[in-house]
Amino acid sequence: MKKYIIILIAFAALTACNNTTETETKTEETTDETTVELTEAQLKNSEIKTGKIEQRNISSLLKVNGKIEVPPQNMVSISVSLGGYLKSTKLLEGMHISKGEVIAVMEGVQYIQLQQDYLTAKSHFAFAESEYNRQKELNQSKASSDKVFQQAQTDYTSQKVLVKSLEEKLKLIGINPDNLNENNLSRSINIVSPIDGYVSKVNVNIGKNVNPSDILFELVNPTDIHLALNIFEKDIDKLFIGQKLIAYTNSNTAKKYPCEIILIGKDLTQDRSVIVHCHFEQYDKSLIPGMYMNAEVEVSTNNAFVIPNDGLVRYEGKQYVFTEIENKKYQMQEVTTQNTEYGLTQITFADSADMKSKTFVIKGAYTLLMKMKNMEGEN
Numbered sequence: 001m002k003k004y005i006i007i008l009i010a011f012a013a014l015t016a017c018n019n020t021t022e023t024e025t026k027t028e029e030t031t032d033e034t035t036v037e038l039t040e041a042q043l044k045n046s047e048i049k050t051g052k053i054e055q056r057n058i059s060s061l062l063k064v065n066g067k068i069e070v071p072p073q074n075m076v077s078i079s080v081s082l083g084g085y086l087k088s089t090k091l092l093e094g095m096h097i098s099k100g101e102v103i104a105v106m107e108g109v110q111y112i113q114l115q116q117d118y119l120t121a122k123s124h125f126a127f128a129e130s131e132y133n134r135q136k137e138l139n140q141s142k143a144s145s146d147k148v149f150q151q152a153q154t155d156y157t158s159q160k161v162l163v164k165s166l167e168e169k170l171k172l173i174g175i176n177p178d179n180l181n182e183n184n185l186s187r188s189i190n191i192v193s194p195i196d197g198y199v200s201k202v203n204v205n206i207g208k209n210v211n212p213s214d215i216l217f218e219l220v221n222p223t224d225i226h227l228a229l230n231i232f233e234k235d236i237d238k239l240f241i242g243q244k245l246i247a248y249t250n251s252n253t254a255k256k257y258p259c260e261i262i263l264i265g266k267d268l269t270q271d272r273s274v275i276v277h278c279h280f281e282q283y284d285k286s287l288i289p290g291m292y293m294n295a296e297v298e299v300s301t302n303n304a305f306v307i308p309n310d311g312l313v314r315y316e317g318k319q320y321v322f323t324e325i326e327n328k329k330y331q332m333q334e335v336t337t338q339n340t341e342y343g344l345t346q347i348t349f350a351d352s353a354d355m356k357s358k359t360f361v362i363k364g365a366y367t368l369l370m371k372m373k374n375m376e377g378e379n
Contacts (some may be wrong), residue, residue: 084108
């Protein structure tokens with residue numbers, strides 16, 4: 001009986017040892033899931049290279065949007081200082097106009113009245129000037145009193161001011177006072193374009209009576225259009241005047257428009273953004289004020305750790321690198337990738353304190369990944 005008991009105890013002890021060994025083996029296998037070891041022959045036949053990662057400046061793309069605008073000096077609102085009726089116009093929105101071109105004809109009795117007042121004042125001025133000169137001669141010879149001379153001088157000066165003011169009013173509505181006489185009074189005036197450009201708005205129709213404050217037409221000279229970008233507060237310090245960028249429209253993303261930053265706003269909007277003005281390096285007539293555009297700006301990131309793209313692997317939606325933990329033995333570690341430039345990618349670890357001391361696989365990382373997955377399949 002004792003013999004059987006001893007056999008049972010020995011069997012139990014042996015089973016326990018086997019279970020312990022299996023558990024340790026499984027633990028080792030679990031621990032080794034992120035490591036891979038190569039033989040000397042495998043390493044020799046592979047293109048794996050190791051080295052230290054470097055810290056350097058790397059550019060990233062800041063993607064923003066905005067719209068095309070025109071500076072105030074290139075936009076003109078046409079109004080008539082004396083009002084009147086629109087007699088004729090040929091303008092349509094989008095039509096090209098030249099500087100000095102007649103864009104509308106206005107008419108009204110006020111134009112006739114102004115011309116009449118000018119000619120009348122001019123005639124009175126001739127009489128006042130003659131009387132002033134006569135009284136001046138008489139006063140010098142003491143043939144007339146100082147009071148009479150002063151009155152003649154006052155009338156002359158007042159009439160001269162009146163004529164001058166009426167001349168300026170005539171010029172304001174486009175009538176040359178030097179060419180005006182009693183035989184060529186007109187009830188209509190011509191409105192001419194002060195710029196070369198395009199018609200952006202037509203607010204009146206023929207026969208409409210307009211007031212001096214009414215805007216008849218709006219003209220725009222698009223040769224100096226610029227791009228106004230909305231830049232959020234957190235990105236403002238990445239931009240500077242003179243910085244280059246590329247803009248493109250939603251309808252044609254392949255066509256790029258080189259631009260340069262010319263002005264950075266100083267006021268934040270309600271959405272915590274700043275307006276940044278950019279100048280197109282070359283004018284394109286297909287660009288229209290008010291058109292929305294996208295832009296990409298290259299900005300620099302300082303003190304970034306970068307690794308060659310051949311040292312990165314993507315697996316199950318995540319990014320990994322391999323570090324050399326022993327000779328011919330490597331460990332896979334998850335990283336966060338950010339900016340990529342010139343074959344280098346910015347990476348960060350969850351704990352990046354000892355990144356400089358580690359040796360990384362900088363070429364052939366996918367070879368190690370394939371080797372690791374093949375080993376898992378064999379197990």
